[in-house]
Amino acid sequence: MKKYFYVITLQYLGYRFHGWQKQPTVKTLHLMVDRTLNFILEGKQFKSLSSGRTDAMVSAENAAIELFLQEPIEDEVAFLKLFNHNLPQDIRALTIREVDEKFNIINHSKIKEYLYLFTYGEKVHPFCAPIMTTILDDLDIDLMKQGAKLFEGEHYFKSYCFKPTDNGQYNRDIITCELVENTIYTANYFPEKSYVLRVKGKGFMRNQIRLMMGALLDLGKGNLSLETISKSLEQDCFIKLDYIAPASGLILNSIEFD
Numbered sequence: 468m469k470k471y472f473y474v475i476t477l478q479y480l481g482y483r484f485h486g487w488q489k490q491p492t493v494k495t496l497h498l499m500v501d502r503t504l505n506f507i508l509e510g511k512q513f514k515s516l517s518s519g520r521t522d523a524m525v526s527a528e529n530a531a532i533e534l535f536l537q538e539p540i541e542d543e544v545a546f547l548k549l550f551n552h553n554l555p556q557d558i559r560a561l562t563i564r565e566v567d568e569k570f571n572i573i574n575h576s577k578i579k580e581y582l583y584l585f586t587y588g589e590k591v592h593p594f595c596a597p598i599m600t601t602i603l604d605d606l607d608i609d610l611m612k613q614g615a616k617l618f619e620g621e622h623y624f625k626s627y628c629f630k631p632t633d634n635g636q637y638n639r640d641i642i643t644c645e646l647v648e649n650t651i652y653t654a655n656y657f658p659e660k661s662y663v664l665r666v667k668g669k670g671f672m673r674n675q676i677r678l679m680m681g682a683l684l685d686l687g688k689g690n691l692s693l694e695t696i697s698k699s700l701e702q703d704c705f706i707k708l709d710y711i712a713p714a715s716g717l718i719l720n721s722i723e724f725d
Contacts (some may be wrong), residue, residue, distance in 0.1 A: 472566045473534040473543075475550075476722075480557040482527040482597035482715060488520050489622035496521070496558065500532065503553045507546075512537055518572045518722055519579070522674070526718040527719040528582075528600055529561070533572035540565075576641070579671065582718045583664040583680045586688075592656035599652075599661060600716035606687030608662065611646050614686045614696050615651060615664060618644040618679055622700035626708050638702075641673075643667040646683065665720075674711055679712030694703075 477500070485493040485542060489501075497517065506511055514535040540546045543563045550560045586595075587602040595601065618641050625637040631684075649661040664683065666676055682699070685691035700707040 469537075470568065471536045471539045471561055471569060472723075473536070473540065473569060474566050474570070474572065475532050475534055475563045477527065477532065477563040478559045478561060479527050479530065480597055481521060481524050483557065484523065485524040486521055486525070487517055497673070499558060503550065504534070507549050507553055507713055508536075516572055518577065521719060522677075522717075524597075524712050524714040525717045525719065526715075529682045529718055529721045531722050531724075533570070534567070557675075567688075572707065576669070578669055578723045578725075580643075580665065580666060580667040580720045581671070581676045582651070582720045583666075583676060583712065584652060584661060584716050585664075585680075585684075585712075586658045586661040589658070591658045594654070594656050595658070597715060598718065599657075600713045602684060602687075604688050605688070607685065608646070608685065610685045610693070611658065611687040614683050614693055615644045615646040617693065617696050617700065618666070622670065623673060623702045623704060624700070624707045626699040626704070627675045627678040628672040629711070631705070634721060635672075639668060639670060639672070641668045644679075676717060677712045677714065678708055679711075680712035680716070682708055684712060685710050 479496055484496050487496045488499045489495050501515055503571060504515060516533045518531045547560055547563050554560065584598055585602060587606045591601050614650040621638060623637050623642045624639045625631045628635065628637060644666050646664050649663045651663060664680055676720065682691060682696055684698065698704060
C-alpha cells in the first residue's frame with residue numbers, strides 16, 4: 468500500500484505539559500497532538516514523529532512533526548484549519564507540506580535555534596512565568612555576554628550533557644551563541660529589561676542549552692569564571708556542572724532542514 472508523508476510545523480506553550488514524549492498518566496504534547504489527529508482523521512491509521520523531544524515546560528515557536536498516512540490529504544488548507552480547530556489553545560499548527568519517502572524527520576540534517584529568555588534583580592509579574600526565568604540575584608550581564616561567545620565554534624561539550632557516559636559523542640559545533648537584550652517578546656506586564664540567550668547549531672544533547680545557560684548564570688553571579696568555562700570545553704575535559712537553568716525560559720525558535 469502506498470504511503471503519504473507530510474511535515475507539519477507547530478507552535479506550543481509548554482508550561483502545562485510534561486514535555487513532548489508520551490508518558491503514562493501525564494499530559495504531554497505528543498499525546499494531545501495524536502489525540503487530535505485521531506479525531507480529525509476519524510480513526511484512520513496514521514503515525515506521527517517529532518524532529519526532536521522537548522522537556523517539560525519547554526515551549527516552541529517552530530517545531531516540526533512528520534505525519535505518515537495511507538491516504539493522501541486532498542485539501543491541505545482545510546486539513547490545517549480543522550486540525551487547529553480541534554487542538555488545545557496552547558498548541559497551533561502553522562504549515563503543512565508533502566514530502567517524499569526519502570525524508571526522515573529524525574535523521575534528516577537540520578539546524579535548530581533555541582532562545583532562552585530571562586530577567587534578573589527583582590520579582591516580576593507572575594504572568595511572565597510560562598516563558599521567562601527570573602533570577603533574583605544581581606548578574607554581570609557584560610561578563611555573561613563574553614561567556615556566551617566562548618561556546619561558539621566546535622568544542623567538547625561533555626560537561627553540558629545530562630548524565631553523560633564514557634562512550635558518547637560530545638564534539639558539537641555551535642554556529643551562534645550570543646546574549647542580547649530581549650526585543651523579541653514584549654508585554655505590558657514584562658519587566659523593563661529582559662535578556663535572550665540565542666543558540667544555533669546542528670545538534671544538541673539532553674539539557675545542553677539549559678546547562679550552558681546555567682553556567683552563564685553562575686558566571687554572572689560570580690560563582691564561575693571565564694577560565695572555568697573555557698576549560699570545560701577542552702577536548703576530553705569533564706567538569707561537573709550542577710546548575711541546570713529552569714525549563715520554562717527555553718524556547719525552540721526554529722528548525723531548518725537541509
